[in-house]
Amino acid sequence: MTIEKFKEVFRKIIEIKKAAGITPILDNPPDLLERAKLYGTRYANGSWGWASNIWSRSAKNTVVINSDDELKYEHKLLMVRVLEHILAQGPLIKVDGYVGKPGTKAQMHARVYVDPQFPDLAYRWKQLVFDAPPDKDPDIEVFVVPHYLGNPKIPGTDRMLMIMRFPFANYTIITASSYQGEVKKAVLTHWIFHVYKRGGTGEHAALREFSVKTVNGEWRRIIMAIWGLTGTGKSTHGLYVWTEDNAKIYMKEFGINPLEFVKDQVIKNDDIIAIFEDTVIGSERGAWTKTEDLTPAQVAMWRAAMSPRALHENTEFDERGYPSFKGELFTYFGAPNRNSRSVLYLEDTGYFDGDVQSSGPLTTAVFLTPGYFTDYAWVKIADPALAAKVLADGRTIGHPAQAKEVVGKVRYVARYAQPFTMGATNTDHVVRFYNYLKKRIKEGNPIEVYQLNTTGRIVAKYKWVKKKLGDKEIEAPEPILVPKNGVPKAVGGTRPSIEETELFLLQASRGAVKWRPHPVWGEKVLVPAGVPGISEERLAELDPVTHVGLDEFRRLLKAQVEESKYWLDINCPGLPEEIRNAMDF
Secondary structure, three states: OOHHHHHHHHHHHHHHHHHOOOOOEEEOOOOHHHHHHOOOEEOOOOOEEEOOOOOOOOHHHEEEOOOHHHOOHHHHHHHHHHHHHHHHOOOEEEEEEEEOOOOOOOOEEEEEEEOOOOHHHHHHHHHHOEOOOOOOOOOEEEEEEOOOOOOOEOOOOOOEOOEEEEOOOOEEEEEOOOOHHHHHHHHHHHHHHHHHHOOOEEEOEEEEEEEEEOOOOOEEEEEEEEEOOOOOOHHHHHOOOOOHHHHHHHHHHHOOOHHHOEEEEEEEEOOOEEEOOOOEEEOOOEEEEEOOOOOOOOHHHHHHHOOOOOEEEOOEEOOOOOEEOOOOOOEEOOEEOOOOEEEEEHHHHOOOOOOOEOOOOOOEEEEEOOOOOOOOOEEEEOOHHHHHHHHHHOEEEOOOOOOHHHOOOEEEOHHHOHHHOOOOOHHHHHHHHHHHHHHHHHOOOOOEEEEEOOOOOEOOOEEEEEEEEOOEEEEEEEEOEEEEOOEEEEOOOEOOOHHHHHHHHHHHHHOOOEEEEEOOOEEEEEEEEEEOOEOHHHHHHOOHHHHHOHHHHHHHHHHHHHHHHHHHHHHOOOOOHHHHOOOOO
């Protein structure tokens, strides 16, 4: 068995079945939803939902294989088992779609083959992407067989081998999981590589646009990308809009009506985007969004998630039979579910203009980097090398939607996209984005870069511990976690509300925020000294130095920088030294 032999045998199986008068493929069948309804849940509002056997992506059960030299016995065994199953199973469901706006340099034709027992996976993925001709050759293929096939272990580990990606042969194999995200992210992982080969950088970010009235009274178009791992608020802020209803909250809490300063709000994309020097292009026409704790205050998401057209996964129901996002009824491994999901039609948000491509080049980059110890609520990053390092670090806090083993832990997930990067390295993408930043500064039109502490704390309770980083041992802070509703949570400190963060983004975009140098990094990073609508007392609460003092803050930050470099050398080897050392002090 070789990488190419798998595809050759697959084609042979199709030919053998056809020759015998056996139907091998259901080609983009129009009745997928009707097939899926047989084992779906119909909610009182008319929408449908399904449950998956695994409720998060299986990143630790995934391998990337670049060449035949890397193929081990276990890989070949699972490849053979998949082919055996396809030969014995009834006709595979085949669905085709374009990822990336059709007709642009980001367009990629994806073809997904799904075991016929899982028509909902084929149907829901098809709703996310653009129509593509089923009789044309695809750019990439994904084979989805969610059964347990006597799966071997990943060579050298005790973890089951479930997913195999072959970036240079343009296909992925998925087994053992019926989680919708596994299919979606398989396609998008290939698309990130596809975008890089076409001169862009594929990023795990949402895309929104709006116009703001600057402090000079002029209207300015904001094209904002928001990076972050699942569970950090990427959908919350990427799909956020100011409305007459939530404006009442702002007027009550901050004495400011955001609608006086904003207009023409548009949602472009929720998840993965292609950034080129002259434009930003969304990957999908729909969104597959985590709906945990979703409330009507998040107007666009709520409207789409409560639409009769929404397609839910692992989503509970309330006493009336309507979809519920409270996390009170369903459990996963005995703990309350924290990864309900929904396929949403962007049109149903009420803020989609039908075009996933931006109206111009990127103006604003927002990194959602939740932390426990050193993070302000919001900062502006003026130094492009330090901004590139923040992207390369991908520092975050583990959430159940990422994997249940990482909940509450500080993680370094390069570019917030480590599991979705192959073919071109994280370093390749970071350097390309760094060059974008430098070029825009040179042109006198810099991209504004912000880092937000969304789901973290300022400052959580912690203890100093000895931590092994390879052969080296350092002293590092560790948050004190306590179970809350079955989920480990940090205690102590504070964090900004959604409205406070959105008010900051609005005022920063207007040029209304007053800045001061970071107490350690100086002019490289700017800290809010004044945000119209937010009191000085509240800004002080959102300042970590208020809680720990400058000496302890420097000690905490030094430990963070030291640990980040350890992970950078693993996840982003070969970074230019000016990026790797950008946070040194």
